Amino acid sequence: MFYREAGDFKTSYVDDSQTFPIAFDRWRYYVVLAFAFLVVPFIINDYWANAVVVPFLIYAIAAIGLNILTGYCGQVSLGTGGFMAVGAYACYKLMTAFPDISIVIHIILAGGVTAAVGVMFGLPSLRIKGFYLAVATLAAQFFLIWLFNRVGWFYNYSASGQINAPEREVFGVLVTGPNTAAWAQYMICLVFVVACAVVARNLTRGTQGRKWMAIRDMDIAAEIIGVNPLRAKLSAFAVSSFFIGISGALFFAVYLGAVEVGEAFGIQKSFLVLFMIIIGGLGSIFGSFAGAAFLVILPVVLKIVGADWLGWPTDLVAHFNLVIVGALIIFFLIKEPHGLAQLWRLAKEKLRLWPFPY
Amino acid sequence: MKKLATMAVAAVMAASPVMADLVFPSLSYRTGPYAAGGIPFADGYADYFTLLNERDGGIGGVMTRVIECETGYNTEKGVECYESTKGEGSLVYQPLSTGITYQLIPKTAADGIPLHTMGYGRTSAANGKVFNNVFNYPANYWDGASIAVNHLLDENGGDISGKKIALVYHNSAYGKEPIRTLEELSGKHGFELTTIAVDHPGQEQKSQWLQIRRERPDYVVMWGWGVMNQVAIQEAANIRFPMENFIGNWWAGSENDVMPAGDAANGYKALAMHNVGTDFPIFADLQEHVIDAGKAAGNGDQVGTVLYNRGFYAAMLAAEAVKEAQAIHGVMDITPAMMRDGMEALSMTEERMASLGMANFGPAFSVSCENHGGSGEGKVQQWDAAAGQWNTITDWIASDQEVIQPLVMADSMAYAEENNVAMSCGG
Numbered sequence: 052m053f054y055r056e057a058g059d060f061k062t063s064y065v066d067d068s069q070t071f072p073i074a075f076d077r078w079r080y081y082v083v084l085a086f087a088f089l090v091v092p093f094i095i096n097d098y099w100a101n102a103v104v105v106p107f108l109i110y111a112i113a114a115i116g117l118n119i120l121t122g123y124c125g126q127v128s129l130g131t132g133g134f135m136a137v138g139a140y141a142c143y144k145l146m147t148a149f150p151d152i153s154i155v156i157h158i159i160l161a162g163g164v165t166a167a168v169g170v171m172f173g174l175p176s177l178r179i180k181g182f183y184l185a186v187a188t189l190a191a192q193f194f195l196i197w198l199f200n201r202v203g204w205f206y207n208y209s210a211s212g213q214i215n216a217p218e219r220e221v222f223g224v225l226v227t228g229p230n231t232a233a234w235a236q237y238m239i240c241l242v243f244v245v246a247c248a249v250v251a252r253n254l255t256r257g258t259q260g261r262k263w264m265a266i267r268d269m270d271i272a273a274e275i276i277g278v279n280p281l282r283a284k285l286s287a288f289a290v291s292s293f294f295i296g297i298s299g300a301l302f303f304a305v306y307l308g309a310v311e312v313g314e315a316f317g318i319q320k321s322f323l324v325l326f327m328i329i330i331g332g333l334g335s336i337f338g339s340f341a342g343a344a345f346l347v348i349l350p351v352v353l354k355i356v357g358a359d360w361l362g363w364p365t366d367l368v369a370h371f372n373l374v375i376v377g378a379l380i381i382f383f384l385i386k387e388p389h390g391l392a393q394l395w396r397l398a399k400e401k402l403r404l405w406p407f408p409y
Numbered sequence: 410m411k412k413l414a415t416m417a418v419a420a421v422m423a424a425s426p427v428m429a430d431l432v433f434p435s436l437s438y439r440t441g442p443y444a445a446g447g448i449p450f451a452d453g454y455a456d457y458f459t460l461l462n463e464r465d466g467g468i469g470g471v472m473t474r475v476i477e478c479e480t481g482y483n484t485e486k487g488v489e490c491y492e493s494t495k496g497e498g499s500l501v502y503q504p505l506s507t508g509i510t511y512q513l514i515p516k517t518a519a520d521g522i523p524l525h526t527m528g529y530g531r532t533s534a535a536n537g538k539v540f541n542n543v544f545n546y547p548a549n550y551w552d553g554a555s556i557a558v559n560h561l562l563d564e565n566g567g568d569i570s571g572k573k574i575a576l577v578y579h580n581s582a583y584g585k586e587p588i589r590t591l592e593e594l595s596g597k598h599g600f601e602l603t604t605i606a607v608d609h610p611g612q613e614q615k616s617q618w619l620q621i622r623r624e625r626p627d628y629v630v631m632w633g634w635g636v637m638n639q640v641a642i643q644e645a646a647n648i649r650f651p652m653e654n655f656i657g658n659w660w661a662g663s664e665n666d667v668m669p670a671g672d673a674a675n676g677y678k679a680l681a682m683h684n685v686g687t688d689f690p691i692f693a694d695l696q697e698h699v700i701d702a703g704k705a706a707g708n709g710d711q712v713g714t715v716l717y718n719r720g721f722y723a724a725m726l727a728a729e730a731v732k733e734a735q736a737i738h739g740v741m742d743i744t745p746a747m748m749r750d751g752m753e754a755l756s757m758t759e760e761r762m763a764s765l766g767m768a769n770f771g772p773a774f775s776v777s778c779e780n781h782g783g784s785g786e787g788k789v790q791q792w793d794a795a796a797g798q799w800n801t802i803t804d805w806i807a808s809d810q811e812v813i814q815p816l817v818m819a820d821s822m823a824y825a826e827e828n829n830v831a832m833s834c835g836g
Binding site (some may be wrong): 097098101102106147200210211212213215217218228229230306307308309310311313314315317351354358364365366368369370 | 437444477479481488532586588589606608
């Protein structure tokens with residue numbers, strides 16, 4: 052009834068090719084944005100920011116990044132944790148070397164550094180595919196972690212090998228360090244998420260995205276119709292690593308504040324982000340958000356229900372958590388292999404006909 | 410979204426402070442690769458407060474409350490636990506994880522809640538001028554490294570020049586801590602130091618022990634935690650490394666670490682910051698009021714193990730600090746800020762420990778505004794596989810403050826400069 056194309060006339064090409072062609076979707080999008088920018092900052096507290104919202108936003112960026120590489124371009128990567136570490140350490144080195152330059156610029160530069168590293172590790176993708184490529188990126192994961200653990204220069208030779216984010220401001224408001232207000236933490240992540248999502252969405256529905264998808268669907272056919280596989284694959288690695296680098300920088304500087312590379316950016320992180328895009332939906336920006344939300348919020352909800360409401364022993368809750376999350380992953384993969392994004396697509400199809408299906 | 414909204418309301422309600430009890434959050438890990446160490450510590454910590462509630466009616470008439478939050482030794486979950494418990498009037502945090510400690514040092518400073526990292530965490534926090542609300546008494550990692558070397562000096566008649574010592578360490582912030590001290594000490598005493606890293610979680614150490622077999626060090630010192638310890642002891646047994654020349658730190662010296670290797674682990678040594686066993690009068694009270702009453706934490710089967718005693722000891726030190734704080738401020742229901750003052754005024758004497766029924770349980774020490782690190786003394790314990798128990802084989806060994814103090818100063822001052830920390834203690 053409300054959700055339909057009919058009556059929403061497009062009178063220009065710009066209108067015709069907008070992201071949300073259905074008026075209801077468009078309005079929903081504006082409402083969500085307005086809520087996120089104008090309401091949430093005023094009601095968020097330390098617990099919500101640190102336990103749920105900030106990690107969700109940061110993982111969403113990482114998931115968008117990996118989704119570009121794996122979902123759109125079809126190159127499986129298990130190096131996400133390593134690339135996040137590159138972003139974090141690049142950000143740390145820039146923060147401590149140039150304390151007078153804005154942290155925002157440092158985070159973007161950290162993304163750039165990660166993009167360069169990503170391209171380097173993307174080179175094998177020109178020769179190998181599928182599982183073999185996954186193994187090559189796995190090597191990147193282990194090599195990068197080893198490097199940051201081994202070479203003192205990366206952690207400024209501190210005794211423990213940890214890196215700590217010093218306090219930095221944006222427009223006079225602290226965004227890193229322990230005295231940061233919850234809303235400031237939230238806002239800087241939100242701005243980056245929205246910017247990344249808009250860029251990713253427009254990249255993936257333009258020429259570049261079509262090239263990536265052509266490579267994903269059949270690389271030989273793509274090459275024959277004139278897609279340069281070298282450029283397409285390496286650009287996917289670059290853009291993907293750029294986003295992942297930004298998420299790593301935010302993860303270190305804004306969220307945790309102190310990071311130990313093996314613990315924070317280990318192989319589990321690569322799998323976690325990979326699960327996010329598989330559950331959320333490969334090849335979908337919305338799916339990246341849905342997957343990140345699912346895997347960040349669900350454990351917290353289960354913990355609150357189990358330990359705080361029902362008063363179960365904490366170890367029992369932690370074990371149940373693994374069981375339930377695991378079972379839900381299996382359930383979703385069987386019932387909907389294309390992820391939460393596909394459920395959302397089906398719901399939209401049904402909504403269009405509601406309340407008078409044929 | 411509706412579900413989330415109800416969660417939000419619940420979280421806000423849960424976060425509102427409950428008055429008139431002394432809250433001790435326990436960031437425990439009963440799951441994950443380090444659970445074998447986390448469970449006994451958490452049990453001991455909880456049981457001591459249960460004992461105080463049951464026997465004495467709390468501390469100074471105010472009941473204690475332990476909130477447990479599962480971290481799985483994971484820093485992200487640790488942060489979540491900290492945020493979810495700090496609003497409940499938490500008096501002191503003891504995360505039992507060096508990684509989480511590094512997260513919490515700046516956060517607790519901002520929130521004004523003391524942090525007690527007993528024998529772990531950031532060593533230079535011993536400098537109370539810089540780390541105003543972080544405490545790491547009775548001893549820290551650098552003390553531990555020095556105690557191990559001093560023990561070797563004792564065994565060798567005061568001369569270990571030319572000896573080879575290998576350090577097998579957990580490749581993390583925790584394991585890297587002693588390296589700088591050992592390097593200084595190797596310069597001072599003329600021994601040769603080799604460092605060998607083991608990556609988390611440490612189930613695979615063949616190549617490390619092959620290196621040890623090739624280089625034939627006279628002694629091996631280990632900075633391990635969790636499953637890494639068991640594997641290392643097994644591997645040492647496999648290459649027939651003499652166990653009495655193998656010394657773990659106090660996190661590599663529990664029953665869990667030596668049991669799997671069976672008789673082969675006999676003679677393995679480890680540092681200890683407190684005594685072991687149940688041969689203290691307080692354990693009779695514990696049996697009567699907590700265990701027989703069915704109020705023990707966890708399965709109740711850990712009493713008297715090394716790490717149980719450590720949790721017990723940590724809780725005792727916290728409770729004694731509460732008493733100090735109550736005496737200083739004349740208030741029974743104290744705040745975290747008062748707790749900090751109490752911890753800083755803490756003085757553990759022989760008489761005090763004896764009056765608690767824990768005579769000679771830990772070293773005698775006192776804390777001051779400048780020194781948050783205690784006496785820095787430790788013992789050496791040795792595993793008797795036939796009897797299945799740890800025996801302490803030395804008296805309290807002092808650490809080499811001449812070497813450690815300048816390192817503490819240098820590291821803490823670097824931190825202060827990096828983070829613009831104002832000095833306290835009037836100087």
